[in-house]
Amino acid sequence: MKTAGTTLSIGLLGTALLLAGCSPAADPGGSSADPSTTSSASGTVTVWDYYGQATPLKKSIAEFSKAHPEITVDYQAFDYEAFHSKFPVSVAAGQAPDLATLDMTWIPLFAANGLLGDLAEVSQGQLNGKPLADQYSSGANEAMHYDGKLVTALYDFDAYALFYRKDMLDKKGISVPTTWDELVSATAKMAERPSAGAAPTKYGFAVQPDTFHYAQYLFQNAGSILDNDLKTAVFNQPAGVQALDFMQSLLTKGGGVYWPDSATLTAAVKSEQIGMFVNGPYMMGVLKAGVPEQSGKWAVAPAPVGKQPGSYLGGTGLVIPTGAKNSAAAWELAQWLLRPDQQAYVFTEAGAAPATSAALDLPALSAPDPYFGGQAPFSVFEDAMATATHFPYVASWGDIDSAIIDGVTSVMLGKESSQSALDTAAKTSDAALGN
């Protein structure tokens, strides 16, 4: 009995100690660190980065450290997928970094759950001595705000354009498609099949069943994902159904190849199974690194248009998480990273697209690119950004995204009609929105 009583006491003591320390340390209101405890711009800044091996941050941070010896940067790199899990857990545990790179598609989920600080407090609306809002396009400005708060500063942007094997189009006498109908026709002529009716085995057009690509056609067809109040799914209305029908027609009438695994796209380009696809500026760097032998054979053009130009707007944002211990110094570093000369590294190191308006005028971005046959492809993506729309900023975006992917996949696999699939996806989305 004495033994049992002692055991119980130890157990209860351990439980009490643990529960005493278990309460969330982060402020759930989503505001940045209390100004009264914010350090001056000095000390240590912890930076978390998901960019990977080609990150432009390392070079920028090295130069920042020389220019700002009073600030020590603790740079930590993480795998993209692990980052998505580690970031919220760390913020909730009071172990948030001071500055982090985040995929823009994560912004609604993280912002809705109070993980992101309000940059307006630390920036006072200024970026490198000028109004912050003036240094981004209107679409980018909108994408940087959640529920009226400035939750991120866009570091690089993602908007879609058409990548195509110029050498094959020239060889087969095919014009670069500029409309949906021309895309169906051009891909049908470009693709090579082992037999009539078989899926293309050479120079096909990748049809990727994800929300990024469906949204491309939805927005081009003047459609929307949610209504203006962000309360109800509207992608199952005629504009959305037509967009999905068009995606399917690329498989049934065009030279489309159903390609659900984006991780294997580069390999498919390398084997020449894929000769055309729609994707963002970061693919320029991916192609150069992954398929160097096809240098000079590729070109970039505006994505073929439906009723209007359109694309999803994504990219990477710089955030100062809730509970950051040195937000002032973090903002100093963020401003450094957003200087035009530092934004150049986004293109030269990572092959991605810098986001600030001033960076878009950098000479490096308009230089002829030998990989793309002497074309300066960046301007195509810059034009795409001007008409790009970010995904709805709702807390349940993950569930809506998943529902749309299932609907699009179902149609691509021929399981059901576009209307039926999108109605099911809309019902799931409305439930996730609380309707």
Next chain:
Amino acid sequence: MPLVAPAMILTVIFFFVPMILSLVWSFTKYNGMAPARWIGGANYTYLTQDPAFHTAVWNTAIFAVVTMAIGPGLGLATALLLNRGVRAQGLFRSIFFLPVTLSLVVVGTMWKVLLADNGFINQCLALVGIHGPSWLEDPSTALLSVSLVSVWAGFGFETVIFLAALQGIPRDLYEAAALDGAGRYQSFRAVTMPALRPTLVFVYVVGIIGALQAYDQMYVMTRGGPLKSTTTIVYYLMERFQRFDLGTASAAAYVLVVVLALLSALQFRLSRRDA
């Protein structure tokens, strides 16, 4: 007592406390940041109405049935072959056990490449004139593909277990059966199977418990798709966790805990009966 106190404290902190917290969260709306809000059994009610959870339960059940229908049988057959005194038995045992030593992430990644549309498996099928399906991209074949990969990865463990059990059966039982005129099949039925019963119970119950917790290979090979055809209960609750829906994730986890507890109790009862 002082000697076990550290272990007791660690067990309480890292085992019992998380279990209790998770149970409490299952009755709350909680995103891990804002204070948890008590909502009673609403999360459990939601699970009974969520088609995605129903799909996860169904997929988990099918995965368990397929892997347990094939795995132990294959393991026993392999053990019986190895028990016949083949040369280099140790080498064969190691070869069959090798996949068990690989992490499921490695197994899943390797088989994802092999089962690709233009992968090795379909290339072999093409040599004999068969056009292989999209193993992992077709909802009608994805779960079966992942299940068979899991069988490949795990049957070596069952082989080793059964082989040890077979080698523990006294030889004189077979001699006695032979004296009574029993043939090979009759010896198997009358001597081998009864002697293997405790091992069979262990393998099946432990195997089912493992199958009900399948996640790694689904994550690596198919990400729970296509069309949620490979989403299991654990995959479902991980998705809820990643979307900061800790209440629903905890409720799903406790549904699984109850099922696993019942299975463990069944195994314990059957083991006691055999003893």
